[in-house]
Amino acid sequence: MSDIVAVFWDFEHFHQALMLDKHGHSGHKKANGRLQPKMVNVEAVMDFARSFGQVLTNEAFGNWHWMARYQQPLALEETTLFHVFPEDQYTPADVFPQMVARVKRFIQDNEDVTNVVLVGMDDDCVQLVEDLKKLGCHVHGLGTDSLKDDVLREVCDEFKDYYELPGIKRPNAPSGSRSQDLPKFYLRVAAQQGVRMPPPKIMWIGIDIYASFLRDFGQFHSFKELDDECYNQLSQDVPGATMTEVKKIRQVLFKCYLFRPSEDGLISFQEDIQTLADIEDCYFELMLKRIANNLREPTDYSALSIALTGADESADRLKALHEELNSKLEEEQ
Numbered sequence: 001m002s003d004i005v006a007v008f009w010d011f012e013h014f015h016q017a018l019m020l021d022k023h024g025h026s027g028h029k030k031a032n033g034r035l036q037p038k039m040v041n042v043e044a045v046m047d048f049a050r051s052f053g054q055v056l057t058n059e060a061f062g063n064w065h066w067m068a069r070y071q072q073p074l075a076l077e078e079t080t081l082f083h084v085f086p087e088d089q090y091t092p093a094d095v096f097p098q099m100v101a102r103v104k105r106f107i108q109d110n111e112d113v114t115n116v117v118l119v120g121m122d123d124d125c126v127q128l129v130e131d132l133k134k135l136g137c138h139v140h141g142l143g144t145d146s147l148k149d150d151v152l153r154e155v156c157d158e159f160k161d162y163y164e165l166p167g168i169k170r171p172n173a174p175s176g177s178r179s180q181d182l183p184k185f186y187l188r189v190a191a192q193q194g195v196r197m198p199p200p201k202i203m204w205i206g207i208d209i210y211a212s213f214l215r216d217f218g219q220f221h222s223f224k225e226l227d228d229e230c231y232n233q234l235s236q237d238v239p240g241a242t243m244t245e246v247k248k249i250r251q252v253l254f255k256c257y258l259f260r261p262s263e264d265g266l267i268s269f270q271e272d273i274q275t276l277a278d279i280e281d282c283y284f285e286l287m288l289k290r291i292a293n294n295l296r297e298p299t300d301y302s303a304l305s306i307a308l309t310g311a312d313e314s315a316d317r318l319k320a321l322h323e324e325l326n327s328k329l330e331e332e333q
Helices: 011-030 042-050 068-076 097-108 122-134 149-155 179-191 198-213 225-238 241-253 274-288 299-309 313-332
Strands: 003-008 054-062 080-085 115-119 139-143 158-159
Touching: 003 011, 003 042, 003 097, 003 274, 011 054, 042 054, 042 068, 042 115, 042 139, 054 097, 054 139, 097 122, 115 122, 122 139, 122 149, 122 198, 139 149, 179 274, 179 299, 198 225, 198 241, 198 299, 241 274, 274 299, 274 313, 299 313
Parallel strands: 003 054, 003 115, 054 080, 115 139, 139 158
Antiparallel strands: none
């Protein structure tokens, strides 16, 4: 028996995000108060939704006053439109309260729905995702870099970048925005390769904290003890830091093969890890392999440095390490 799918769009929000992807900051002006171009490939999104089963409902929320060019593709996909009036013509409609209420009500009334696809939503919808999971649904998100959806990506059972859909081409970064967009894009690549990072500056401080453990490492009997001590120190440097960020620091360093098993049950570093620079190099090498080696274009080391540390001071060091890694790969081949 085929799974049953329900699709819900924050359509105007998603459309504006794609405008920002294409036009940069000026996309805000282009996305308001005028007839809008077709930015969303509705059929491609629905093909993504249909990959999970039979679509029972397809519902989109927004101010449709400026969206006339979407009339045909939305009609072909049998989309139910919910019109939400904005506060003024220069801002997108706030669909959140009406949409959340509608989604919950629909899923509660249709217990046969097994998969929910949320399109164009951001971190405001994290609680909605948690509620849908409690109702027994698998939740699939679809978004893009211009949405503030980092936490949402974590809580969804699956999250797909719009530009990864078949036939969808990522627009070139607009002039003036590339230097700001690249670090975030690099972190997206890392996430796609299985490395989910805390904010770059927190990761960099975390590495420094781990280096402080080198002198007397071995006092920790569990990763929980290690996390607790890291949290205590991180909180002093970054008020408001969370245990989730602490665990992400440790998980990234775990992927660097920083730790080794101990016969006495204590946690310890690999024997060749002696200094702060050793930990930094392990971290940089992991991220070069996961990010730089999976790019289709030359690496911008300044942007990569910002993505990994929060500043561009490590650009030359990253470039030198990358050249060294690539040289070793060529020798092995």
